[in-house]
Amino acid sequence: xxxxxxKINVTQLFFCVTGFVEGSVLLVNFAVDMTKSQTWMxxxxxxxxxxxxxxxxxxLATRFPGLNVIxxxxxxxxxILGKLISLYYIFFFALTFSFNNRDIGELYKTFIMxxxxxxxxLAAFAVTCAYAVHxxxxxxxxxxxxxxxxxxxxMLLIFLLLIDIMDFSNFxxxxxxxxxxxxxxxxxxxxxxxxxxxxxLMIFGSLxxxxxxxxxxxxxxxxxxxxxxxxxxxxxxxxGNTETIWTSPSFxxxxxxxxxxxLTRMDLLIGVIQxxxxxxxxxxxxxxxxxxxxxxxxxxxxxxxxLPLTAIEVIxxxxxxxxxxxxxxxxxxxxxxxxxxxxxxTPAITLLIAVIRKLPxxxxxxxx
Amino acid sequence: xxxxAVKIATILLMITLLFGCLDGRELSELEIVIGIGIDSADDxxxxxxxxQVVNVSQLGLSGSGGDPDSKPYWNAATTGTTIFEAIxxxxxxxxxRLFVPHCEVVIYSKDVAKQGLYKHLDFFLxxxxxxxxxxxxxxxxxxxxxxxxxxxxxxxxxxxIYNLVKSYGFTSHLYDVTLKEFSSxxxxxxxxxxxxxxxxxQEGENKDVQVMGLAVFKEDKMIDELNMDETRGxxxxxxxxxxxxxxxxxxxxxxxxxxxxxxxKGKVKPEITDDGKIIMHIDxxxxxxxxxxxxxxxxxxPEIFEKLQDNMSEVVVQEIMSAYExxxxxxxxxxxxxxxxxxxxxxxxxxxxxxxxxxxxxxIEFDIKVDSKITKxxxxxxxxxxxxxx
Numbered sequence: 157x158x159x160x161x162x163k164i165n166v167t168q169l170f171f172c173v174t175g176f177v178e179g180s181v182l183l184v185n186f187a188v189d190m191t192k193s194q195t196w197m198x199x200x201x202x203x204x205x206x207x208x209x210x211x212x213x214x215x216l217a218t219r220f221p222g223l224n225v226i227x228x229x230x231x232x233x234x235x236i237l238g239k240l241i242s243l244y245y246i247f248f249f250a251l252t253f254s255f256n257n258r259d260i261g262e263l264y265k266t267f268i269m270x271x272x273x274x275x276x277x278l279a280a281f282a283v284t285c286a287y288a289v290h291x292x293x294x295x296x297x298x299x300x301x302x303x304x305x306x307x308x309x310x311m312l313l314i315f316l317l318l319i320d321i322m323d324f325s326n327f328x329x330x331x332x333x334x335x336x337x338x339x340x341x342x343x344x345x346x347x348x349x350x351x352x353x354x355x356x357l358m359i360f361g362s363l364x365x366x367x368x369x370x371x372x373x374x375x376x377x378x379x380x381x382x383x384x385x386x387x388x389x390x391x392x393x394x395x396g397n398t399e400t401i402w403t404s405p406s407f408x409x410x411x412x413x414x415x416x417x418x419l420t421r422m423d424l425l426i427g428v429i430q431x432x433x434x435x436x437x438x439x440x441x442x443x444x445x446x447x448x449x450x451x452x453x454x455x456x457x458x459x460x461x462x463l464p465l466t467a468i469e470v471i472x473x474x475x476x477x478x479x480x481x482x483x484x485x486x487x488x489x490x491x492x493x494x495x496x497x498x499x500x501x502t503p504a505i506t507l508l509i510a511v512i513r514k515l516p517x518x519x520x521x522x523x524x
Numbered sequence: 525x526x527x528x529a530v531k532i533a534t535i536l537l538m539i540t541l542l543f544g545c546l547d548g549r550e551l552s553e554l555e556i557v558i559g560i561g562i563d564s565a566d567d568x569x570x571x572x573x574x575x576q577v578v579n580v581s582q583l584g585l586s587g588s589g590g591d592p593d594s595k596p597y598w599n600a601a602t603t604g605t606t607i608f609e610a611i612x613x614x615x616x617x618x619x620x621r622l623f624v625p626h627c628e629v630v631i632y633s634k635d636v637a638k639q640g641l642y643k644h645l646d647f648f649l650x651x652x653x654x655x656x657x658x659x660x661x662x663x664x665x666x667x668x669x670x671x672x673x674x675x676x677x678x679x680x681x682x683x684x685i686y687n688l689v690k691s692y693g694f695t696s697h698l699y700d701v702t703l704k705e706f707s708s709x710x711x712x713x714x715x716x717x718x719x720x721x722x723x724x725x726q727e728g729e730n731k732d733v734q735v736m737g738l739a740v741f742k743e744d745k746m747i748d749e750l751n752m753d754e755t756r757g758x759x760x761x762x763x764x765x766x767x768x769x770x771x772x773x774x775x776x777x778x779x780x781x782x783x784x785x786x787x788x789k790g791k792v793k794p795e796i797t798d799d800g801k802i803i804m805h806i807d808x809x810x811x812x813x814x815x816x817x818x819x820x821x822x823x824x825x826p827e828i829f830e831k832l833q834d835n836m837s838e839v840v841v842q843e844i845m846s847a848y849e850x851x852x853x854x855x856x857x858x859x860x861x862x863x864x865x866x867x868x869x870x871x872x873x874x875x876x877x878x879x880x881x882x883x884x885x886x887x888i889e890f891d892i893k894v895d896s897k898i899t900k901x902x903x904x905x906x907x908x909x910x911x912x913x914x
Contacts (some may be wrong), residue, residue, distance in 0.1 A: 269544060270547065272544060283537070329870035397711050401711070411655070412656060
């Protein structure tokens with residue numbers, strides 16, 4: 157039985173996926189250390205690599221319409237192994253939400269309010285996400301339209317305002333960075349913005365028509381990826397060779413907007429947009445976490461465990477890293493190891509086993 | 525019962541929102557800094573930092589009414605081993621921390637620049653409150669004195685200096701180097717950083733500041749200076765000449781024709797020939813007006829214009845070559861030719877040129893084409909002295 161009663165349609169799914177991918181818009185800067193002026197190439201390559209992977213998620217969900225991934229695991233792997241694999245998913249959702257929460261905490265602590273203790277940002281943000289999840293999936297999906305509209309407008313506006321200080325010769329020379337760095341970078345960018353949408357495996361179960369989901373999800377991926385490309389191109393063009401020294405190149409490039417002595421110090425705009433986008437992404441992750449825990453425990457609804465889970469997440473976010481330096485190091489190097497088997501292989505293997513075992517059985521009945 | 529619990533919980537949640545006020549700084553607590561000067565102190569390891577703070581209550585009152593001795597600014601000076609230490613130590617003199625988001629100029633004295641700027645640059649890039657668009661200048665003498673020279677038409681010295689640098693386009697004899705531009709040149713291995721020079725000029729009782737010429741750095745140490753013409757030579761090539769005055773000899777050599785530059789565009793194309801010679805193809809397009817002439821010749825004729833245009837191109841070429849020759853003496857690539865070659869000939873750059881770029885820079889050949897056009901002669905068609913002969 158589903159823990160979620162609401163239904164969303166495929167257009168809302170498109171905007172949800174776009175908003176989710178855009179939530180990691182500042183994470184492109186992690187890749188700048190490795191690929192410098194060729195980050196735009198890494199973003200394009202990541203979009204190409206992510207499309208088949210995301211397609212495997214959607215194919216799995218389409219094969220089992222109306223079910224979320226915990227239920228699918230139980231069917232495909234059997235009760236015991238299925239629950240173990242579901243625990244891997246839950247572990248991933250829990251960690252990822254704490255990383256995103258920490259991201260926002262660090263953004264505020266470093267740039268906006270340096271004197272306030274970080275735990276308050278983490279708690280306030282997590283509670284806001286919990287409130288959004290408490291309302292359910294449908295309000296979140298409805299809000300995704302306006303979030304994507306606002307973020308697209310603001311990102312394009314910042315790009316236009318920076319055009320006169322862009323120097324497109326900063327993209328030359330074209331192939332200066334060694335291939336291994338490029339591959340590392342592609343791996344990081346594919347894993348974080350794009351493949352974290354594995355959380356949608358909990359949401360596909362609530363679609364009203366699962367058959368058409370693939371097209372909308374892939375388009376959502378591409379439009380989210382377009383904004384990431386926009387950020388990568390803008391930062392390289394504006395900052396040039398100084399891109400690698402800043403903690404946050406996006407902040408620095410927005411700070412350089414200086415039009416008519418009135419439009420200056422617009423970096424707060426990045427802070428606001430990032431807050432909105434990460435809020436959306438984190439809410440979806442918290443939703444995935446709450447519903448998966450509720451499903452695995454056999455509860456009728458995820459509402460009772462929502463606040464306790466949020467409290468655990470706050471403590472996790474507060475203790476997981478010591479500083480932004482730690483965060484960057486772990487994301488670039490260690491993060492990809494614990495998440496790679498889950499993101500790239502688990503849904504594909506689940507799909508393969510389902511095909512081999514000819515599941516779900518109701519489909520077989522339809523054929524005969 | 526439940527309602528009361530919900531109300532209490534809501535109130536508690538609202539109280540937690542007050543933690544945002546921890547960062548609040550009221551206007552009376554702010555020491556608004558508009559300019560910072562760095563000098564070397566008596567102790568060789570220390571620096572003397574001068575921060576020009578706006579005295580908000582005196583702003584607008586100086587001169588008209590009020591105490592004639594009071595200035596709308598005060599220069600807080602401290603010493604410290606590093607910049608952040610010196611800035612914090614200013615709280616020994618005031619009760620408030622400095623508020624640097626409005627800092628418009630950062631001035632280093634020549635001594636500090638010659639010893640190296642790495643040590644004294646990090647803070648300005650790292651501090652969240654600083655602006656990347658502040659200008660860097662190098663002062664002859666003491667930076668503290670430069671910040672003290674009260675300008676005639678502007679109340680605050682630092683704002684005056686900012687305006688001076690910003691309007692470099694009127695003569696194109698200096699260049700506005702922001703913190704970002706300076707760090708970009710510093711990070712690039714081939715390009716040499718530059719910064720405009722400023723000095724205090726004493727005329728009778730008045731002390732004025734004058735900004736002209738550029739200081740040239742090798743990595744972070746100042747090694748050379750460019751004068752006005754050499755600076756403009758640099759600006760021709762990097763396409764930053766906005767306006768200026770060109771003094772050109774007339775064909776009959778009886779005086780000079782003075783032109784005002786209307787528009788100027790510079791394009792550079794690097795070329796490496798098969799036998800390893802580096803040739804820079806520089807293409808300058810220039811439009812100018814005849815603003816003054818000191819001879820009685822009738823210059824407003826097409827064939828004279830041709831000759832004047834040729835002479836003008838000669839002057840431009842001379843300026844560019846003088847800038848190149850000055851920089852080649854020290855092997856400082858002020859034009860950014862190394863980066864241009866890197867972008868076009870990636871492999872050759874890494875294999876052959878990168879290591880010895882300083883020496884190879886001295887062997888660059890030039891192919892300069894200047895296309896000058898005289899577009900108008902303002903209100904005079906013929907000079908007023910035509911009957912006086914000459």
